[in-house]
Amino acid sequence: MATLTVEIVTPETALWRGEANALVARSSDGDFTILPQHTETVGDIVAGVVRVQTNEGELGFAVHGGYFQVGPGDNEGETRATVLAGVAERTSEIDVARAQAAKERLEAELAAMTKGDAENHPNFYLAQSALERAELRLRAAAH
Amino acid sequence: MAGGQERNLRRRIKTVNATRKITKAMELIAASQITRSQARITANRPFRDGMRRIILEAAKGDPAAAERLLAQPETVNAALVLVIAGDRGLSGAYNSSVLRAGERLVNTLRAQGTTVRIVAVGKKAAPYFRFRGFDVEQSFIGFADRPNFADARVVASTVAAPYIDAEVQQVFLVSTRFLSAGTQSVETEQLLPLSVPEAPVEVQTKLKGYTEFEPEVEQLLTYLAPRALESEIFSALLEGAASFHTSQQRAMAAATENADELGQNLTRIMNRARQDSITTEIMEIVGGAEALRSGK
Numbered sequence: 098m099a100t101l102t103v104e105i106v107t108p109e110t111a112l113w114r115g116e117a118n119a120l121v122a123r124s125s126d127g128d129f130t131i132l133p134q135h136t137e138t139v140g141d142i143v144a145g146v147v148r149v150q151t152n153e154g155e156l157g158f159a160v161h162g163g164y165f166q167v168g169p170g171d172n173e174g175e176t177r178a179t180v181l182a183g184v185a186e187r188t189s190e191i192d193v194a195r196a197q198a199a200k201e202r203l204e205a206e207l208a209a210m211t212k213g214d215a216e217n218h219p220n221f222y223l224a225q226s227a228l229e230r231a232e233l234r235l236r237a238a239a240h
Numbered sequence: 241m242a243g244g245q246e247r248n249l250r251r252r253i254k255t256v257n258a259t260r261k262i263t264k265a266m267e268l269i270a271a272s273q274i275t276r277s278q279a280r281i282t283a284n285r286p287f288r289d290g291m292r293r294i295i296l297e298a299a300k301g302d303p304a305a306a307e308r309l310l311a312q313p314e315t316v317n318a319a320l321v322l323v324i325a326g327d328r329g330l331s332g333a334y335n336s337s338v339l340r341a342g343e344r345l346v347n348t349l350r351a352q353g354t355t356v357r358i359v360a361v362g363k364k365a366a367p368y369f370r371f372r373g374f375d376v377e378q379s380f381i382g383f384a385d386r387p388n389f390a391d392a393r394v395v396a397s398t399v400a401a402p403y404i405d406a407e408v409q410q411v412f413l414v415s416t417r418f419l420s421a422g423t424q425s426v427e428t429e430q431l432l433p434l435s436v437p438e439a440p441v442e443v444q445t446k447l448k449g450y451t452e453f454e455p456e457v458e459q460l461l462t463y464l465a466p467r468a469l470e471s472e473i474f475s476a477l478l479e480g481a482a483s484f485h486t487s488q489q490r491a492m493a494a495a496t497e498n499a500d501e502l503g504q505n506l507t508r509i510m511n512r513a514r515q516d517s518i519t520t521e522i523m524e525i526v527g528g529a530e531a532l533r534s535g536k
Contacts, residue, residue, distance in 0.1 A: 104286060104290070106286040106287045106290055107287060107389075108284055108287045108288075108389040108392070108470075108471060108474050109280070109283060109284070109388065109389055110283045111283060111286045111287075114286075124454050124455075125454070125455050126454040126455055129454070136451075136452055137297070137451040137452065138451060138452040138453070138454070139294055139297050139298055139301070139451055139452075139453050139460065140452075140453060140454040140455070140460070141454075141455065141460060141463065141464075164291075164294055164464065164467070166290065166293055166294045166297065168293070168297070179286075179290045179293070181287055181290045181291060181294065181467075183389065183393075183467070183470075
């Protein structure tokens with residue numbers, strides 16, 4: 098029996114692990130879908146929503162950039178897909194109000210920074226990537 | 241006077257008991273931290289292993305690109321040493337053994353004519369090196385007890401910057417590895433150039449030997465290498481924290497035991513002193529009464 102085991106892991110925790118029918122995500126080369134028996138693959142994942150289709154329905158994960166690897170699993174016929182992300186979370190667990198507040202706050206901060214010499218502001222890139230994360234959370238939660 | 245001695249002893253016993261209470265509390269706190277930090281190591285394992293697997297496959301997929309990016313330098317003029325110690329003392333030999341290993345590495349590298357730059361994690365590390373006349377380029381304080389991934393990223397970018405600018409050719413890591421609750425050992429390893437992990441045999445035989453890459457390997461490795469460095473440093477920080485708590489728990493348990501023993505001994509001495517003074521007093525009274533009677 099061909100099966101697919103999907104793991105979504107971050108440095109702090111193994112977010113999710115289980116059997117799935119398909120894994121859908123986007124790499125810098127474009128969208129891709131991993132099915133059981135997929136060939137061995139290594140690649141990157143751009144910030145976006147990673148979807149895992151299981152028998153119980155579809156699960157969404159907001160992945161803020163990462164890598165994936167597909168290879169043989171421990172059992173016969175098992176394919177294992179591992180998603181490694183620095184930051185990731187279940188879309189169902191996203192705190193929309195908090196993300197919205199963060200987005201507004203960061204937009205205001207960035208606007209204040211752009212008045213001066215934005216690129217040289219020590220927190221410019223930090224704020225920008227935090228804003229990107231907040232926006233992704235909002236987009237992912239709306240799914 | 242005998243009474244003064246007794247008072248003195250009583251005071252010392254009080255001090256010993258107060259110290260015992262503190263060491264006992266620290267022991268219990270450390271014990272609870274061990275469990276927590278161990279759980280964090282376990283939670284980090286899948287990520288660390290996954291990262292190593294990806295690097296291994298990428299390196300195997302395009303050996304030429306891997307060679308360019310990960311090859312050992314021919315000449316090493318300058319190296320950077322990252323030492324991970326603790327923020328706090330009272331933890332037995334935890335800090336001193338990792339710091340001594342770091343000092344040894346620095347000395348060996350210097351003896352080979354290499355310029356050495358030092359980056360330290362933990363409040364206890366920088367003063368140690370500065371006292372011995374070594375310059376510490378940067379010292380990170382405040383997260384050695386409970387590191388999170390963001391801390392690891394900051395450390396990683398600090399040690400990677402001189403390597404990327406070709407100011408140093410090698411980066412070493414000296415840290416305490418948490419092998420099990422009973423064993424921790426100080427290890428020195430090379431962080432950069434990134435070493436390709438050895439694959440367990442069963443993994444090697446399972447791989448079909450043909451792997452697809454998107455994007456291509458060289459580009460992938462360029463982005464992947466810093467992430468792998470972060471992951472390795474994060475694991476080392478987590479294991480260092482767990483080792484610290486284990487070491488502290490053991491040291492504090494020993495200190496509590498010592499305090500127990502000391503308190504017991506002092507109590508015995510005090511009891512004897514009290515007994516002595518009572519005996520002397522009785523003798524004096526009896527002697528006085530005798531004298532009075534015979535005086536009649």
